[in-house]
Amino acid sequence: MRWVSEARERLRGLLFRGREEAETAEELRFHLEMETERLVREEGLERPEARRRAGVAFGGVERYREEVREARGLAWVPGLSLDFRLGLRMLAKHRGLTLIGGFSVAVAVAVGAFAFEVISEVLHPALPFEGGDRVVSLQYATDNPGNPERRIVHDFVEWRDGLRSVERLGAFRTAEHNLIGGEGPPEPVGVAEITASGFELARTPPLLGRYLVPDDERPGAPPVAVIGHEPWRTRFAGDPAVVGRTVRLGADLYRIVGVMPEGFEFPFAHHFWIPLRVDPSRHPRLAGPQLYVFGRLAPGVTMREAQAEAEIVGRRAAAAHPETHERLRLQVLAYTHEHLDLDHPVIRVMLRFVQLLVAGLLVVVAVNLAILLYARTVARLGEIAVRSALGASRRRILAQLFAEALALSALGALAGLALVKAVLGWVRVQFTVVGDVPFWIEFSLSPATVLYALGLAVLAAAIMGVLPGLKATGGRLYASLRQGGGAGAGLGRVWTALVVAQVAIAVAILPVAVFAVWQVVRMESAGPGFPAEEFVVGGAELSEPAAEAGGDAADADAFASRYRARLAELVSRLEAEPGVTTVTTSSGIPGLDGPVRQVAFEEGAGAPESGTPTAGSMRVAPGLFAAYGAEMLAGRPLGAGDLGGPGGPVVVNRTFVEQLLGNRPALGRRFRYSRPGGAEADGPGEWYEIVGVVEDFPASPIALPSLVSGAAHVYHPLVPGEVHPVVLAVRFRGGVPAGAVRRIREIGAEVDPVMQLRVRPLTELYGSLRAGSRFAAWSLAAVTLSVLLLSAAGIYALTSFTVAQRTREIGIRTALGAHPRRVLRGIFGRVTRQLALGLAVGSL
Amino acid sequence: MAHDQSDLLQGTLELLVLKTLSLEPMHGWGISQRIQQMSRDVFQVNQGSLYPALQRMKSRGWIGSEWRTTENNRRAKYYMLTPAGECELARERSQWERSSAAVNWVLDWAGGAP
Numbered sequence: 004m005r006w007v008s009e010a011r012e013r014l015r016g017l018l019f020r021g022r023e024e025a026e027t028a029e030e031l032r033f034h035l036e037m038e039t040e041r042l043v044r045e046e047g048l049e050r051p052e053a054r055r056r057a058g059v060a061f062g063g064v065e066r067y068r069e070e071v072r073e074a075r076g077l078a079w080v081p082g083l084s085l086d087f088r089l090g091l092r093m094l095a096k097h098r099g100l101t102l103i104g105g106f107s108v109a110v111a112v113a114v115g116a117f118a119f120e121v122i123s124e125v126l127h128p129a130l131p132f133e134g135g136d137r138v139v140s141l142q143y144a145t146d147n148p149g150n151p152e153r154r155i156v157h158d159f160v161e162w163r164d165g166l167r168s169v170e171r172l173g174a175f176r177t178a179e180h181n182l183i184g185g186e187g188p189p190e191p192v193g194v195a196e197i198t199a200s201g202f203e204l205a206r207t208p209p210l211l212g213r214y215l216v217p218d219d220e221r222p223g224a225p226p227v228a229v230i231g232h233e234p235w236r237t238r239f240a241g242d243p244a245v246v247g248r249t250v251r252l253g254a255d256l257y258r259i260v261g262v263m264p265e266g267f268e269f270p271f272a273h274h275f276w277i278p279l280r281v282d283p284s285r286h287p288r289l290a291g292p293q294l295y296v297f298g299r300l301a302p303g304v305t306m307r308e309a310q311a312e313a314e315i316v317g318r319r320a321a322a323a324h325p326e327t328h329e330r331l332r333l334q335v336l337a338y339t340h341e342h343l344d345l346d347h348p349v350i351r352v353m354l355r356f357v358q359l360l361v362a363g364l365l366v367v368v369a370v371n372l373a374i375l376l377y378a379r380t381v382a383r384l385g386e387i388a389v390r391s392a393l394g395a396s397r398r399r400i401l402a403q404l405f406a407e408a409l410a411l412s413a414l415g416a417l418a419g420l421a422l423v424k425a426v427l428g429w430v431r432v433q434f435t436v437v438g439d440v441p442f443w444i445e446f447s448l449s450p451a452t453v454l455y456a457l458g459l460a461v462l463a464a465a466i467m468g469v470l471p472g473l474k475a476t477g478g479r480l481y482a483s484l485r486q487g488g489g490a491g492a493g494l495g496r497v498w499t500a501l502v503v504a505q506v507a508i509a510v511a512i513l514p515v516a517v518f519a520v521w522q523v524v525r526m527e528s529a530g531p532g533f534p535a536e537e538f539v540v541g542g543a544e545l546s547e548p549a550a551e552a553g554g555d556a557a558d559a560d561a562f563a564s565r566y567r568a569r570l571a572e573l574v575s576r577l578e579a580e581p582g583v584t585t586v587t588t589s590s591g592i593p594g595l596d597g598p599v600r601q602v603a604f605e606e607g608a609g610a611p612e613s614g615t616p617t618a619g620s621m622r623v624a625p626g627l628f629a630a631y632g633a634e635m636l637a638g639r640p641l642g643a644g645d646l647g648g649p650g651g652p653v654v655v656n657r658t659f660v661e662q663l664l665g666n667r668p669a670l671g672r673r674f675r676y677s678r679p680g681g682a683e684a685d686g687p688g689e690w691y692e693i694v695g696v697v698e699d700f701p702a703s704p705i706a707l708p709s710l711v712s713g714a715a716h717v718y719h720p721l722v723p724g725e726v727h728p729v730v731l732a733v734r735f736r737g738g739v740p741a742g743a744v745r746r747i748r749e750i751g752a753e754v755d756p757v758m759q760l761r762v763r764p765l766t767e768l769y770g771s772l773r774a775g776s777r778f779a780a781w782s783l784a785a786v787t788l789s790v791l792l793l794s795a796a797g798i799y800a801l802t803s804f805t806v807a808q809r810t811r812e813i814g815i816r817t818a819l820g821a822h823p824r825r826v827l828r829g830i831f832g833r834v835t836r837q838l839a840l841g842l843a844v845g846s847l
Numbered sequence: 848m849a850h851d852q853s854d855l856l857q858g859t860l861e862l863l864v865l866k867t868l869s870l871e872p873m874h875g876w877g878i879s880q881r882i883q884q885m886s887r888d889v890f891q892v893n894q895g896s897l898y899p900a901l902q903r904m905k906s907r908g909w910i911g912s913e914w915r916t917t918e919n920n921r922r923a924k925y926y927m928l929t930p931a932g933e934c935e936l937a938r939e940r941s942q943w944e945r946s947s948a949a950v951n952w953v954l955d956w957a958g959g960a961p
Contacts, residue, residue, distance in 0.1 A: 007908075026914075026924065027898070029922070029924075030874075030875060030898070030923070030924045031898065033874070033875075033876065033921065033922070033923050033924075034875050034876040034879075034894065034898075036921075037876040038876060038894070041880075060894055061894045061895045062893055062894065062895030062896065063895065064895065066895070067895035067896065067898050067899060070896075070898075070899035071898050071899050071902045073899070074899045074900075074902035074903045074906065075902055075906065
């Protein structure tokens with residue numbers, strides 16, 4: 004094909020320009036020498052004369068060299084690099100434009116690239132092992148979307164034997180156990196109970212030892228475990244002889260048989276694997292453990308075929324067991340979609356829409372800059388006209404303008420990419436702390452994103468450079484040559500509309516951004532009102548040993564009493580620790596959790612102003628208020644006598660009295676909840692009596708969600724053992740000492756190895772909660788700022804441009820005696836009208 | 848002295864170059880000499896214009912190039928015909944024959960029914 008070789012030649016000409024030039028020179032020199040010698044030989048001329056004649060016969064050497072260059076096809080490219088450099092010099096000269104423009108482009112590119120990276124990670128993930136794109140999940144969809152039926156032990160076994168389109172079928176479930184072993188305190192970890200086929204599916208060889216094999220799943224087989232790279236490094240110091248050591252997970256002892264390599268966290272974000280023992284005979288249908296089922300498409304099978312088979316199997320099951328399976332539909336999904344709930348087409352559309360919106364931001368920025376650059380371009384009309392006269396085609400001139408604009412946008416894009424990189428790094432740190440990120444999501448700058456960002460830069464340069472250029476090199480060129488440049492090139496209706504739209508957008512976003520930033524600032528500066536740095540809080544959970552949930556009432560009672568005993572022992576031992584002032588428990592972290600419920604007051608007890616009164620409810624142990632240093636404003640705090648006593652005594656906080664009672668006297672008032680819900684064991688009709696009012700604690704909202712919901716709270720007495728898991732709060736004197744968390748966990752493990760203490764310093768918790776809202780607010784602020792800056796700059800450019808254009812007119816008018824104000828009004832009238840229109844539209 | 852006449856149309860130049868190279872690979876100067884020789888001095892190629900033409904033909908894949916040493920131990924860039932060039936030669940040749948035949952018919956027209 005002709006164009007292939009043509010393209011190759013052009014590319015070679017571009018890349019090896021220096022060499023090609025040298026070769027051409029040498030070739031032409033050779034020609035002249037040969038011709039000279041021929042003339043000397045055949046016509047007997049003297050050498051200098053022959054040389055001259057050869058030159059004449061040849062023609063202009065330079066001219067033909069240029070023609071050779073042009074024939075190579077990319078003659079304008081070297082010129083382009085010159086234009087690019089010229090563009091860079093101009094950036095240095097017009098620093099104001101460079102700063103504003105560069106900043107705006109950087110922000111727009113950063114936002115675009117960030118959104119692109121996140122969205123492609125979410126929508127098109129690739130499992131990082133061989134055959135990863137064919138891994139699927141199976142689930143039973145119910146009428147309740149997002150809540151598939153997972154108690155599928157029987158079905159799993161049937162599928163494993165029966166399904167042909169999916170191979171290596173396996174299942175897993177995650178259990179939280181206390182890890183005791185190696186170095187370091189006991190800590191709660193997520194353990195994957197998984198069938199051995201999972202490892203075969205992932206095809207990743209272990210770093211040490213072996214991974215699970217089907218033999219380990221036999222009932223009665225010795226308990227073995229495989230550990231991941233990270234715990235191997237941190238808890239076992241990378242011991243090469245770790246295979247064979249024992250480790251305790253909860254109440255059971257396991258022998259380590261292998262270590263997986265770094266980065267292997269299949270099926271989700273796991274670092275520990277133990278065999279899943281699946282025994283359908285122990286449970287009736289649709290009872291038993293909740294399982295996630297995965298597998299790989301058999302070779303040559305498409306997703307559609309697998310889904311078809313799944314439907315058939317599902318219907319067969321429904322026919323065989325109508326009472327349980329009637330409403331269930333068997334589905335085959337891409338593996339990642341199950342875990343991130345992405346099969347909803349609405350979500351995908353929304354994500355794409357967000358992407359479009361973000362790209363739109365860039366267009367707005369670029370158009371703006373186009374306006375700014377247009378003024379500059381028009382000033383150079385004379386130069387452009389001369390270039391055109393010297394033989395530059397219109398395309399060439401546009402290419403030149405494009406290159407200059409590219410200088411600015413490339414700079415901005417690079418800054419934007421650096422920004423994105425920093426942000427992604429920060430996001431990664433945030434999420435690693437939380438530890439809940441699927442193993443296939445990477446928060447790093449992928450090459451695709453970099454290309455996308457560069458593409459955005461090119462697009463921006465095209466809009467910024469070419470659009471004004473098109474207008475400038477239109478028919479006006481000769482007109483401007485005659486008139487000496489500058490006159491007559493006005494801004495049409497399109498540009499006006501753009502300016503108006505932009506002002507509108509800026510005005511519309513501004514209040515939202517200001518509000519968000521203000522809230523964040525307020526949130527950060529206001530403290531919780533009590534010394535949060537002295538607290539370690541977290542959940543105390545007793546995990547049930549390798550058994551399934553769903554026992555009978557007797558089991559539940561036995562568990563509750565066991566939990567009560569353990570908790571009491573834990574609290575007393577913690578209180579005995581040096582440095583600990585108080586230990587208390589509650590059903591949630593004050594200021595954060597707690598179901599929000601509707602409050603209905605007793606008849607005639609005084610109705611609040613408006614709206615449905617709601618309050619957050621929480622169960623707290625007696626003495627909690629004292630532990631947090633929360634002051635009682637009226638009445639009495641909850642005491643030990645209130646536990647299980649009559650009358651349902653509660654304490655409310657100050658905001659409750661302000662918002663729901665309108666500051667009327669609260670003591671003695673009775674109310675009840677309109678609807679049952681949450682962890683409350685009482686029925687809907689239970690009446691509660693307010694016996695005390697406590698100060699708000701924390702004194703101000705901690706994180707953005709609680710800003711939105713109300714801050715009124717009701718505190719119920721907490722019966723020990725009633726709530727599981729309960730939130731433990733340990734207060735230290737003078738601040739949390741180093742190693743406090745470790746010590747607490749050790750004590751917990753001593754009380755009961757199955758007791759998991761997920762505790763952390765309260766300040767750390769607050770920090771992580773706020774991080775999200777902080778990030779959102781600052782991003783919004785940056786975007787708004789850039790839009791504002793651009794609008795201001797755009798308006799300034801418009802105005803100065805108009806004035807410069809009409810300087811002569813202004814001079815004449817003033818000379819003719821017009822009042823300065825009238826002249827100004829005439830000029831600024833149009834601009835002001837545009838501004839006003841923009842403001843009006845934006846305020847809506 | 849050879850006359851410098853007959854403006855060579857660009858297309859014709861390429862045809863002549865292709866023909867020259869079909870005989871044997873040649874460097875630029877050699878091509879210009881050979882054309883002059885083969886056309887019995889009717890065509891003296893404007894020597895400089897040969898090189899852009901060579902570059903164009905190379906871009907289109909009709910000829911390839913290679914640096915070799917001449918008999919006098921000098922380095923020169925030799926051009927040779929590619930298979931695509933051979934096709935092009937045949938094509939252009941038939942096109943030339945068709946058009947020149949047509950021109951001849953018109954010139955020989957002595958009247959009579961078409």
